[in-house]
Amino acid sequence: MSEQIIKLKDVCKIYQMGETEVKALYNVSIDIEKGDFVAIMGPSGSGKSTGLNLVGSLDLPTLGNIYLDSQDISHLTESELAQIRGQKIGFIFQQFNLIPNLTAKENVMLPLLFQGIDKEERESRAEELLNLVELQDRMEHYPNQLSGGQQQRVAIARALANNPEVILADEPTGNLDTKTGEKVLEFLNKLNEKGTTIIMVTHDQDLAKEHAKTIYSLKDGSLEGVYKRTGKSWKKL
Amino acid sequence: MISDYFKLALKNLRKRRLRSWLTIIGIIISIATIFVLISLSLGLEKAVQEQFRLLGTDKIFIQPKGQAGGPGTASSVSLTKKDVDVIEKIQGIKKVTFWTAGNAKIEHNKKIKFVPIIGIDLDTSDLFTETGAYEAQEGRLLKKGDFKNIMIGSRYKNDFLGRPIKIGDTIFINAAPFKVKGILKPIGNPTDDSLIYMPLEDFRPLFDIPERVDTIIAQIESGKDINEISSSIEKKLINSRSLDKDNTDFIILTPEELLESFGSVLIIITAFLAGIAGISLLVGATGIANTMYTSVLERTKEIGVMKAIGAKNSNILIIFLIESGLIGLLGSVVGILLGMLIGKSIEYYAVEYLDTTLLQFSFPSYLIIGCLLFGFLIGTISGSLPSYRASKLKPVDALRYE
Ligand SMILES: Nc1ncnc2c1ncn2[C@@H]1O[C@H](COP(=O)(O)OP(=O)(O)OP(=O)(O)O)[C@@H](O)[C@H]1O
Ligand SMILES: [Mg+2]
Numbered sequence: 001m002s003e004q005i006i007k008l009k010d011v012c013k014i015y016q017m018g019e020t021e022v023k024a025l026y027n028v029s030i031d032i033e034k035g036d037f038v039a040i041m042g043p044s045g046s047g048k049s050t051g052l053n054l055v056g057s058l059d060l061p062t063l064g065n066i067y068l069d070s071q072d073i074s075h076l077t078e079s080e081l082a083q084i085r086g087q088k089i090g091f092i093f094q095q096f097n098l099i100p101n102l103t104a105k106e107n108v109m110l111p112l113l114f115q116g117i118d119k120e121e122r123e124s125r126a127e128e129l130l131n132l133v134e135l136q137d138r139m140e141h142y143p144n145q146l147s148g149g150q151q152q153r154v155a156i157a158r159a160l161a162n163n164p165e166v167i168l169a170d171e172p173t174g175n176l177d178t179k180t181g182e183k184v185l186e187f188l189n190k191l192n193e194k195g196t197t198i199i200m201v202t203h204d205q206d207l208a209k210e211h212a213k214t215i216y217s218l219k220d221g222s223l224e225g226v227y228k229r230t231g232k233s234w235k236k237l
Numbered sequence: 238m239i240s241d242y243f244k245l246a247l248k249n250l251r252k253r254r255l256r257s258w259l260t261i262i263g264i265i266i267s268i269a270t271i272f273v274l275i276s277l278s279l280g281l282e283k284a285v286q287e288q289f290r291l292l293g294t295d296k297i298f299i300q301p302k303g304q305a306g307g308p309g310t311a312s313s314v315s316l317t318k319k320d321v322d323v324i325e326k327i328q329g330i331k332k333v334t335f336w337t338a339g340n341a342k343i344e345h346n347k348k349i350k351f352v353p354i355i356g357i358d359l360d361t362s363d364l365f366t367e368t369g370a371y372e373a374q375e376g377r378l379l380k381k382g383d384f385k386n387i388m389i390g391s392r393y394k395n396d397f398l399g400r401p402i403k404i405g406d407t408i409f410i411n412a413a414p415f416k417v418k419g420i421l422k423p424i425g426n427p428t429d430d431s432l433i434y435m436p437l438e439d440f441r442p443l444f445d446i447p448e449r450v451d452t453i454i455a456q457i458e459s460g461k462d463i464n465e466i467s468s469s470i471e472k473k474l475i476n477s478r479s480l481d482k483d484n485t486d487f488i489i490l491t492p493e494e495l496l497e498s499f500g501s502v503l504i505i506i507t508a509f510l511a512g513i514a515g516i517s518l519l520v521g522a523t524g525i526a527n528t529m530y531t532s533v534l535e536r537t538k539e540i541g542v543m544k545a546i547g548a549k550n551s552n553i554l555i556i557f558l559i560e561s562g563l564i565g566l567l568g569s570v571v572g573i574l575l576g577m578l579i580g581k582s583i584e585y586y587a588v589e590y591l592d593t594t595l596l597q598f599s600f601p602s603y604l605i606i607g608c609l610l611f612g613f614l615i616g617t618i619s620g621s622l623p624s625y626r627a628s629k630l631k632p633v634d635a636l637r638y639e
Contacts, residue, residue, distance in 0.1 A: 053633050053636075056545070058544070058545060058632040058633045058636065059631075059632070059633040078549075078550060079549050079550065079551075081632075082544065082547060082548065082549040082550070083547075083549075085544070085545060085546070085547050085632075086546065086547020086548075086549075087547070090546075091545045091546065093542075093636075097538070097542045097545075097636075099539055099542065099543070100252075100539075101248050101249060101251075101252040102245075102248065110543070110546060111546040111547050113238075113241055114543075114546065114547040114548045114549065114552050115547060116238060118238070119241065158546065159546075161546075162547065
């Protein structure tokens with residue numbers, strides 16, 4: 001039994017919309033092991049992004065507890081959450097979300113700036129990471145001078161800047177064609193092999209089955225099923 | 238580290254170049270206005286002080302009360318040579334001179350003008366010369382023994398009276414011929430520079446003013462207390478003119494008093510103009526606040542992204558504060574340069590076309606640094622509310638914003 005990195009215990013996220021309540025997540029309990037590659041699947045509006053944002057400490061649950069590295073993060077202050085986001089988590093978004101007026105390199109340097117790391121180290125780290133995602137010749141390019149796949153690779157480099165324990169990716173291939181998406185997934189796989197835990201939201205079942213080790217299926221805010229891979233075959237728990 | 242945030246802010250401003258500049262223009266205008274006004278009032282103060290330095294601090298001026306229209310206008314009371322004699326006898330007085338003014342029709346080469354004429358006492362004219370710091374640019378100053386001679390202001394050298402006047406020319410004053418002996422160096426204002434000075438002996442019969450004295454200038458002996466002497470002049474004159482102590486008909490001015498009254502007028506003018514400039518600054522500041530609000534709204538998603546990659550509220554606050562501060566700073570840099578340009582142009586125009594050296598601008602370094610800091614401060618203050626709002630955005634909400 002390997003070490004647990006993320007634990008959700010009876011987590012609810014409820015939005016009050018006037019008279020009605022929207023239960024974006026309802027009584028979800030999940031344990032994620034260190035080094036896992038998790039795919040979260042489910043129809044639109046089933047609460048995938050909501051769950052991912054909670055794990056990423058971008059949001060707080062209405063009820064329940066979330067543990068990251070055994071630390072309860074469900075009642076932290078904003079600055080404590082920012083600390084966690086900056087040090088333990090790396091985000092990758094569907095729309096890449098690079099800062100448009102910063103170059104690729106500056107985008108990768110930005111999370112390091114927020115951690116108060118000095119310029120020389122920021123630069124060498126950014127160069128190293130852009131090397132890793134094979135963009136060493138695009139360092140001074142601005143996001144609008146890069147293809148979608150290249151932008152997403154910059155985003156991966158940026159997510160890796162502070163050596164996070166967990167990478168959270170919300171439909172990272174959603175805006176990319178299959179081939180480019182494959183390449184992005186390859187990088188995620190590589191990271192996973194080195195021990196980084198990856199949680200990815202995706203609509204693409206083939207992609208999930210090919211790359212993930214665990215699949216969580218959500219429906220209407222509730223966990224519908226958990227699937228584990230053993231070799232090439234999948235087993236419902 | 239903070240310099241990295243400055244670079245970040247600069248990049249953001251450059252990205253929205255047009256809007257940044259439009260906002261900056263508001264600040265440029267107000268800072269330029271403030272800069273020009275302050276440098277003008279500093280320059281004026283310097284000019285006034287310089288005038289008084291030339292005047293010296295050892296002279297007392299005595300004039301009849303109620304000379305509202307300036308020297309030479311008919312007033313009910315007047316001083317006479319008798320008063321001069323009284324003052325001359327006072328302990329501590331070194332020398333006394335006096336003058337009387339009148340308006341005359343002057344004529345040269347069929348060109349006619351009406352100008353003020355000053356009659357000066359040639360026996361004591363050296364004190365008069367010292368007081369006004371008169372210097373001859375051509376010819377010489379009037380001296381004892383001159384008769385039917387005049388010295389004239391610098392404007393006559395130009396075409397003030399038809400064609401330029403030269404030394405030795407004859408000017409008819411109230412139909413009597415006078416010979417030009419000297420042309421004075423420019424004083425700096427057109428009125429003074431078009432005056433004509435003549436011996437009092439010629440002045441009295443010409444204007445039919447046998448007695449009147451318009452201004453008495455008394456110089457005190459060195460080391461004496463000017464205020465003490467000024468009060469003994471007052472006492473003696475009250476006695477000799479048999480006046481009531483609380484109802485005198487003359488005034489005594491010392492340079493310090495003159496300087497003070499000038500100074501307070503200057504402060505009032507400056508404060509008034511600064512008030513107007515302040516309003517324009519308020520408009521500029523509103524512009525910054527508006528731009529920053531728009532910018533926060535536009536970049537909501539970006540703020541969400543920055544928070545997702547570890548930005549604390551304080552990081553976001555600093556980024557936006559510096560950005561708005563930079564708008565203020567850039568505005569004041571350009572505003573100061575513009576202000577200097579305007580100041581120098583006014584100075585040049587004043588000398589060239591208005592014949593005055595009184596409009597002078599002074600740009601001390603504390604004014605420049607003060608304006609720069611002020612601009613940055615105005616920027617950060619007007620940007621503080623939008624920046625605070627940006628920093629408080631909830632990360633999920635900001636990320637969802639399209
Ligand atoms: N801020 C909010 N206010 C109100 N309701 C919200 C809010 N955020 C999410 N929801 C609701 O919560 C539910 C889950 O949303 P979520 O974004 O997690 O879905 P998702 O599974 O990621 O869908 P998609 O595949 O379309 O991205 C939806 O019904 C959504 O309308
Ligand atoms: Mg989603």
